[in-house]
Amino acid sequence: MIVDAHVHLFPDRLAEAIRSWFDQHAWDIRYRVGVEEAVRTLKEGGVDRFVVLPYAHKPGMAEALNDFTLGVAREHPEAVPCCTVFPGEDGAERIIDRALGELGFHGVKIHTHVMLCAPDDPRLEPVWRASARYRKPVVIHCGPGPAAQGYGGDVRPLSGAARLRKTLARHPDAICIVPHLGYDEPAQFEALLDEFENLFLDTTMAIAGYFPDGADPEMLRRRPERILYGTDFPNLPYDWKRELEVVRGLRLPAADEARVLGGNAQRLFGID
Numbered sequence: 432m433i434v435d436a437h438v439h440l441f442p443d444r445l446a447e448a449i450r451s452w453f454d455q456h457a458w459d460i461r462y463r464v465g466v467e468e469a470v471r472t473l474k475e476g477g478v479d480r481f482v483v484l485p486y487a488h489k490p491g492m493a494e495a496l497n498d499f500t501l502g503v504a505r506e507h508p509e510a511v512p513c514c515t516v517f518p519g520e521d522g523a524e525r526i527i528d529r530a531l532g533e534l535g536f537h538g539v540k541i542h543t544h545v546m547l548c549a550p551d552d553p554r555l556e557p558v559w560r561a562s563a564r565y566r567k568p569v570v571i572h573c574g575p576g577p578a579a580q581g582y583g584g585d586v587r588p589l590s591g592a593a594r595l596r597k598t599l600a601r602h603p604d605a606i607c608i609v610p611h612l613g614y615d616e617p618a619q620f621e622a623l624l625d626e627f628e629n630l631f632l633d634t635t636m637a638i639a640g641y642f643p644d645g646a647d648p649e650m651l652r653r654r655p656e657r658i659l660y661g662t663d664f665p666n667l668p669y670d671w672k673r674e675l676e677v678v679r680g681l682r683l684p685a686a687d688e689a690r691v692l693g694g695n696a697q698r699l700f701g702i703d
């Protein structure tokens with residue numbers, strides 16, 4: 432089974448706003464498509480399941496975004512819905528608890544750059560506690576890169592392996608997935624894997640050769656039990672299959688390739 436552990440599907444107007452932000456601050460998105468076409472592309476490309484990761488860029492919008500994501504999953508059984516919450520927003524603890532509990536979301540997405548909130552910020556305590564309680568992963572973009580301008584603040588001091596380490600030491604039972612192999616600190620995040628058994632990384636954009644200083648794909652050979660395949664589709668400046676080809680090109684032992692491409696995600700997100 433192939434699971435793309437990192438996909439972004441948003442309501443049309445928000446997706447359009449995100450694309451304009453990327454046009455201005457990051458890269459030229461190749462797939463300017465709505466939900467239906469995005470889902471069709473993944474399915475036709477052989478992806479069996481994909482994890483949908485919404486993120487809120489301001490307080491007060493998480494619940495609507497979470498509802499939208501549940502709606503996508505109802506229409507498309509291949510979609511594995513995760514929720515989001517804006518750190519410190521009114522009712523944050525209730526929102527996260529209800530989403531991972533009663534509403535059955537499979538994980539939660541936090542973006543330290545978009546939310547201008549470091550991984551060890553006290554406002555994230557309810558998120559780490561809920562992860563440990565429900566045994567569901569927090570997908571937290573907390574590598575320092577790509578450190579685009581336009582986030583409304585300097586994101587470098589708000590991210591990095593050292594700051595995540597402080598939190599994981601306090602919440603050893605929380606399950607954590609760091610996208611982009613921790614780019615641009617892949618070595619530091621890889622070292623953290625030794626320290627925390629509930630820490631995982633995803634490959635998103637880090638091994639596609641897009642960033643000249645991206646991560647070493649050989650990390651997958653060293654850590655197949657701790658790395659998940661993910662793409663960031665559709666917000667990509669290149670062919671989404673590029674990363675899949677890199678993973679396959681490594682010619683990992685079959686069992687290891689199966690873990691990276693789907694098995695680890697199945698276990699962590701509870702995918703049948």
Ligand SMILES: [Zn+2]
Nearest residue numbers: 437439610663
């Ligand atoms: Zn992403």
